Amino acid sequence: MWERSQRQATVGDVARLAGVSKATAARVLGQYGSSSDAARAAVHAAAAALSYRPNASAKTMNTGRSESIGVISRNVVNPGFAVALDGIMAVGAAAGVSVVVAGSEYDLDLERAAIESLLNKRVDALIVSPARWDVADHIDAAHRAGVPIVLLERRATGLEVPVVQSDMAGAGRVIGRHLRSLGHTRVGMVSTFPHAAPYELGEETGSSVMTDRLQAVYGTYAEAGIRPSTELVRFAARTSTAIQREVSALLDHDDPPTALIASDGQIGIEVLTVLRARGVSIPRDISVIMFEDAPWATLVDPPLTVVVQPTYEMGRTAAEVALAAVGTEGRVQRVPLFPAELVLRDSVGPAPR
Amino acid sequence: MWERSQRQATVGDVARLAGVSKATAARVLGQYGSSSDAARAAVHAAAAALSYRPNASAKTMNTGRSESIGVISRNVVNPGFAVALDGIMAVGAAAGVSVVVAGSEYDLDLERAAIESLLNKRVDALIVSPARWDVADHIDAAHRAGVPIVLLERRATGLEVPVVQSDMAGAGRVIGRHLRSLGHTRVGMVSTFPHAAPYELGEETGSSVMTDRLQAVYGTYAEAGIRPSTELVRFAARTSTAIQREVSALLDHDDPPTALIASDGQIGIEVLTVLRARGVSIPRDISVIMFEDAPWATLVDPPLTVVVQPTYEMGRTAAEVALAAVGTEGRVQRVPLFPAELVLRDSVGPAPR
DNA sequence: CTGAAAGCGCTAACAT
DNA sequence: ATGTTAGCGCTTTCAG
Numbered sequence A, B: 001m002w003e004r005s006q007r008q009a010t011v012g013d014v015a016r017l018a019g020v021s022k023a024t025a026a027r028v029l030g031q032y033g034s035s036s037d038a039a040r041a042a043v044h045a046a047a048a049a050l051s052y053r054p055n056a057s058a059k060t061m062n063t064g065r066s067e068s069i070g071v072i073s074r075n076v077v078n079p080g081f082a083v084a085l086d087g088i089m090a091v092g093a094a095a096g097v098s099v100v101v102a103g104s105e106y107d108l109d110l111e112r113a114a115i116e117s118l119l120n121k122r123v124d125a126l127i128v129s130p131a132r133w134d135v136a137d138h139i140d141a142a143h144r145a146g147v148p149i150v151l152l153e154r155r156a157t158g159l160e161v162p163v164v165q166s167d168m169a170g171a172g173r174v175i176g177r178h179l180r181s182l183g184h185t186r187v188g189m190v191s192t193f194p195h196a197a198p199y200e201l202g203e204e205t206g207s208s209v210m211t212d213r214l215q216a217v218y219g220t221y222a223e224a225g226i227r228p229s230t231e232l233v234r235f236a237a238r239t240s241t242a243i244q245r246e247v248s249a250l251l252d253h254d255d256p257p258t259a260l261i262a263s264d265g266q267i268g269i270e271v272l273t274v275l276r277a278r279g280v281s282i283p284r285d286i287s288v289i290m291f292e293d294a295p296w297a298t299l300v301d302p303p304l305t306v307v308v309q310p311t312y313e314m315g316r317t318a319a320e321v322a323l324a325a326v327g328t329e330g331r332v333q334r335v336p337l338f339p340a341e342l343v344l345r346d347s348v349g350p351a352p353r
Numbered sequence C: 001c002t003g004a005a006a007g008c009g010c011t012a013a014c015a016t
Numbered sequence D: 001a002t003g004t005t006a007g008c009g010c011t012t013t014c015a016g
Helices: A010-020 A020-030 A037-049 A056-063 A077-094 A107-119 A139-143 A168-183 A208-223 A238-250 A267-278 A313-326 B011-016 B022-030 B036-051 B056-063 B079-094 B108-120 B137-144 B168-180 B208-223 B239-251 B265-278 B311-325
Strands: A070-071 A098-103 A124-126 A149-153 A186-188 A259-262 A287-290 A305-308 A342-343 B067-073 B098-103 B127-130 B149-152 B187-190 B258-261 B287-290 B305-308 B342-343
Touching: A010 A020, A010 A037, A020 A037, A020 A098, A020 A139, A070 A077, A070 A313, A077 A098, A077 B079, A077 B098, A077 B108, A077 B311, A098 A107, A098 B079, A107 A124, A107 B022, A107 B079, A124 A313, A139 A149, A149 A313, A149 B098, A149 B127, A168 A208, A168 A267, A168 A342, A168 B287, A186 A238, A238 A267, A259 A267, A267 A287, A313 B168, A342 B287, B011 B022, B011 B258, B022 B036, B079 B098, B079 B311, B098 B108, B108 B127, B108 B137, B127 B311, B137 B149, B137 B168, B149 B311, B168 B208, B168 B287, B168 B342, B187 B239, B239 B265, B265 B287
Parallel strands: A070 A098, A070 A124, A124 A149, A186 A259, A259 A287, A287 A305, B067 B098, B067 B127, B127 B149, B187 B258, B258 B287, B287 B305
Antiparallel strands: A098 B098, A305 A342, B305 B342
């Protein structure tokens, strides 16, 4: 029984042992064409005896399909991504398609390399959460190469591809109105995304998600004739220390914010850490909103008001749309916006005078 | 410039356009053998003009290498896994190797299917965080097929492969002694892993991690001549409601625990939720320890005492060991145990009388 | 239903 | 340094 770690059995081997032709063996093993019960039985027996394992590469060469999709994300550690990936993998597994993941770490060159590598592997489709909104030539190249592409969570400029995203603008407007109704005029925002401050209303950032949020939140102020406090928007807060530095800078501002929006869970954690260290009380001294439905948001004091989006479903949908597009030279499927809701808890209160 | 989404350019196409033989083109494109500067230039120019993209499948067929590794995890959403995956992907990317992930959801059949699929894809190595300790025939089959295997976080029976794990037994002993020194004799534990309760000291569970922890924590009691409260060990708490049910059952026990160990962050969250809902005070009424270094553990009240392990490094190491084993028929590399430390915060106090 | 034979795109001898 | 020529393992006509 010592199957040495040598050459794996091939269709030819199976055919020989089963006493049929290679074509017949291939037909039963590959489940195509037709074959007699006798042949089928013999082939299966032989395959089992040799512990035959089909060579996916050979199949890919012939069919042009690799039964795999690529996923490129800016950040794998982001808990939101894990949930989306889980959704992607669930539909992938159900369809017998494997999932190849690559990280871009917000770096365009890494994203380029990842796309290149996945294209070489001839993935059947690509789900990408682009590093930047404003440069997408490489993604477009992949698209033109005939690989179906689905954008997840963020748009990219000039791409005629399906985008699975949630209604960040809607959530932003709700937040803006909510804060305004409570008398907040100084609202700050801290984001991971690298962009040059100060942000000016109407300006594009490199992230469609950030642009949507900023435009919506501060836009409601502009519409109400109130000067939006966009100078309180901080970018490029990637590390724990960088985030804390930005939060501190905001608090030390001459005219500090009375409300703070954390663009994700990691930032939320640092915001709370800094506020706690400084003895700033939420929501008495400052209100806090977080753009992530972190499971711990209800456990801190006070429970955090957060934006909730159906991340798992979005992952599933991205995969479904991607898979549906395989082999379809068809039109770009339009995916409706997913909801993004503000869940009110206790971290937002009236603005202090 | 309308490169239609048709057939991709091949080495042959490039060779023709460059006016050289297929072999020469292949040599410069594949960066092997030798070639003249002139040829190199011509080929590169032609390749660029045709936006040539090497076909990884074809290469795999010839070389037997796919430049990719497979990762199989029980649970992709687990934040710990995301961090490990990040480490794996970092070394993968540095080595030009892509990462194919598959989830087993604690299901042996899914794990089997995942292994099968990855083997068919001829991944160069496999990193597996096994669903169960006690059945590993399928993993062993992969191993015998000649694919290097590295186990991540948990062992599996009968496998002669490198295991990247942390010192759960050590952490468990520290916990046991710590709790004992504070007068706790009724120690409860809630775990995700499905196993039949009641647990008896010395017994194997389906998870090497759980076995190590249980044996260590309760073993220190047995050694001290104190009856270990293993009837307070709860398993199979996968969903939020299941976890809450188990925690409640523990609190409603005739002789309830004075200390509770949560086997991961998800369980920690539910433990806190239930305790808070019941108005049980930590650590006055009950002490809590969590087996995960969740970033929010310092933000809750009181800050949680947790077990910390170098998850990212473990991921990196798993990938390094896996990659090092590719093509090496060599001996199984022995990986030293990673540390697992108990970080004392304020959720553990003396046992109430 | 089954067999023979021609590729898929690339690598790897082997010549030249 | 470069060209020729076999394959790698499978799918897929095309005959029979």
